[in-house]
Amino acid sequence: VNRTSELARVFGIDFFSVLSRGSQFRVESMLLRLAHTQNYLAISPGNQQVASQPAMECMPLVMEPESAFYSDPVLVLDFQSLYPSMIIAYNLCYSTCLGKVFPSKSSVLGVSSYSADPHTIADLKNQLILTPNGVLYVQPEVRKGVVPRLLEEILSTRIMVKQAMKKLAPSQKVLQKILNARQLALKLIANVTYGYTAAGFSGRMPCAELADSIVQCGRRTLETAISFVNQHPLWNARVVYGDTDSMFVLLKGRSREEAFRIGKEIASLVTASNPDPVTLKFEKVYHPCFLLTKKRYVGYSYENPEQNEPIFDAKGIETVRRDTCPAVAKMLERSLRIMFEEQDLVKVKSYVERQWTRILSGKVSIQDFIFAKEVRLGTYSARASSLPPAAIVATKAMLSDPRAEPRYAERVPYVVIHGEPGARLVDMVINPYGLLEVGSPYRLNELYYITKQIIPALQRVFGLLGVNLNKWFNEMPRPTRSTLAKRQSALGHGSRDSSSIRLGWNKKPSAKVARIDTYYMSSHCTICGDTVQGSEIFCSHCLKNEAVVATVVAGRTSKLEREIQHLAAVCGHCGGADWIVESGVKCVSLACPVFYERRKIQTELRVVSESAGEAGYYPFCCAELF
Structure with missing residues (x-):
């Protein structure tokens, strides 16, 4: 509430509009007041005028990175508030624009009709600014633009607010939050001002020439800085790599201390060569790092020479994305950390093979293998096969309960399970609760x-280092799954008459068994793990020493x-202990790691207790009570 109140106060709009209206409404509120x-007076174009304006022609500079692993320092330099700085430095505004030198449409400027007076332009020939896209603007001495004036006041006010924050005492936490919300509001409004001029579809007052001038000035500034750095002797x-307002500079064979010194020199020289308030800021040093593709990179970052412990900084890869499962993010991050610290692919290979072995052995938590993807029902094609997995899980849930x-x-969360040979992915996705249910017939794929x-x-x-991960996996020895995990699937489908079962003498599976794998899956002794005949519980070797068998089963x-x-x-302490033993723990939160551990132990206890009950050692213990 405090933050929203400050945003409303800064933007000059009502409280509810902060929550319900977009950024154009905020910019327009401040722009019109000034x-x-x-x-x-601001113009108010119609939809047809907005649609018929000249198309925007300019794009920001986004270089294709030199994809590789860099063990040498890589500097990251960033232009602070590049587009607002371009507007202020070159006086770019609706009120200062004189149109294109060679317009594509005559007598048109943005969404309005306009024809420049040749005599006026001739009189101002020494007081004009020509932007790289061929548009003329007058200098601030002739007319100060409204948008540059607005941004100057916003940025100067933000500096004042941040200085006031530094003077606050540690006990003034409420005022600290208020001022922080205020400077954040000023930062947001400054960064979206360019978008107000470039909103060519739903814009309130777009101007293609002005938007192109802002982009092209920023592009020229970045290109000039890149050429300056590359040519410095x-x-x-x-x-x-360069992206819109930042550039990555490789210093081959330099130390981290030299990198910080050179980075500061680059920032100061490039800043001095540009008009005020264009500022190039030296952000950090990556040492080492991977550059993958556009907007995707990862490395150990250092922000000052005294920093000893690096920060794992990733952009655009699976460690920071939400469209994959946690297991992928954890394995990738750990592998990268090993590579950055050891720079040894043998250790990376050893780590990933250990993790693959754990996954194949079933010694992992289901929590790390749950996908959670957005579902937008009503926007998909009518064909059921075209639905994404999360939408299929949601549709199945709605069939049993429309309120879901x-x-x-x-x-919507989901997991991928084993299916029939050749089954499609859409046929192998279920709700995580179906897999976590005690006695579930499903198994993680x-x-x-x-x-x-x-x-x-x-x-x-x-x-990028020439590694073939598929070859690593194919050459890795396959582990065997634990005996309890193998028996779980069979015990989850049918029950056997325990009254006539004693020490390995079993009846045939009941007619309720619905899956054929119950008949052909291998059975193993629950004590030593050796293969046993049929559906027996213990092997003949273990049955020779019944006392040891009873002791092991009872101990487990x-x-x-x-x-x-x-x-x-x-769980009782967390949930307030408002449950009774007969009904079990009510919590089924997928965000709680205790829930997964509880279900795992319940499953193991069910398998062991059924085996012991069938052998006649003690009555069956119902794991579901817990």
Whole structure:
């Protein structure tokens, strides 16, 4: 509420409009107030006028990066508030624009009709500014633009607010929050002013010539800075990437201390060569780093020479994206950290193979393999096969309960399970609760996560070093799944008559078994893991020493019961202990790691207790009570 109140006060609009209206409304509110004080009236074009204005022709400079792994320092330099600085430095405004030198349409300027007076232009020939896209503007001495004046006041006010924040005492936390919200509002309004002039579809007062001038001036400024850095004889530097208002400079063979010194020199010289208030700021040093593609890079960043511990800084890759599962982000980040610290691919290979082994063995938490993607029902094609996985899961939930319809753009969780041979992805996605249910017949599709999610993410990064992740995975020895995990699927489908089962003498599976894999899946001894015949529980070797079997089974059951009692106590404290034992713990939050651990222990306890109950050691223990 405090932040929204400050935004409303700064923008000069009502409280609700801050929440419900867009950035154009905010810019226009401040622009009109300043324009009226200088006897200007803003035009109000119709939709047809906006649609018929000349098309915008200029684009910001986004270089294709030299994709590679850089073990040498890479400087990151950024122009502060580039577009607002261009507007102020070159006096770019609706009120100072004289039109194009060679217009594509005669007597047209933006959305309005306009014809420049040749005599006026001749009289002002020494007081004109020609932008790179061929548009004339008058200098501030002739007429100070409304938009530059607005931005000057905004930026100077923000500096004053930030200086006031530094003078506050640590105890003045409320005032600190108010001033922080105020400077944030000023920053937001300054950065979206260019967008107000370039809104060519839904704009209130767009002007293609003005928007192109802002973009082209910024592009020329960045290109000039790049050429200056590349041609400087003392630095021996090379710009390997540039994006709109920033550039990445490689210093081959230099130390980190030299990189900080050269970075400050570049920033000061480029700033001095540009008109006020254009400022190039030296942000940080990446050492080392990966440059992947446009807007995708990652590295260890240092912001000052005294910093000893680097910051893991990633942009645009899976570690900071939300369209993948946590397992991919964690594995990629850890692999990158090993590469940055050790610079040894052998250690990276050892790490990823250990993680793949854990995944294939089932020794992982389901929480790390849950996708959560936005669903926009009503915007997809009528064909069911074209729906994304999250939408399919949401549709299935709505069939059983119409109230489960997700809100627009709500993130719906799902997991990928094993399906029939050749099954499509849309046939292998279910709600996570279906997989986490005690006695669930489903099993996580480890190969899908490894081959379709983890390996592609790692390959995009380490492929720059000539690594083939698919070859690593194919050459890796495959682990065997644990006995409990194998028996879980069979026990989840059908029940056996425990009254006539004793020490390996079992009846045939009941007729309720619905899956064929119950008949052909291999059975293993729950004690030693050796293969047993049919659906027996213990092998003949273990049955020779019944006392040892009973001791091992009882010990495992006791250990699992203690663990699940402890987890139930944790959940009881978290949820206020408002549950009773007979009904179990009510919490089913997918965001809680205790929930996944509790379901894992419940499943293991169910398998062990059923085996012990069938062998006649003690009555069956119902794991669902916990």
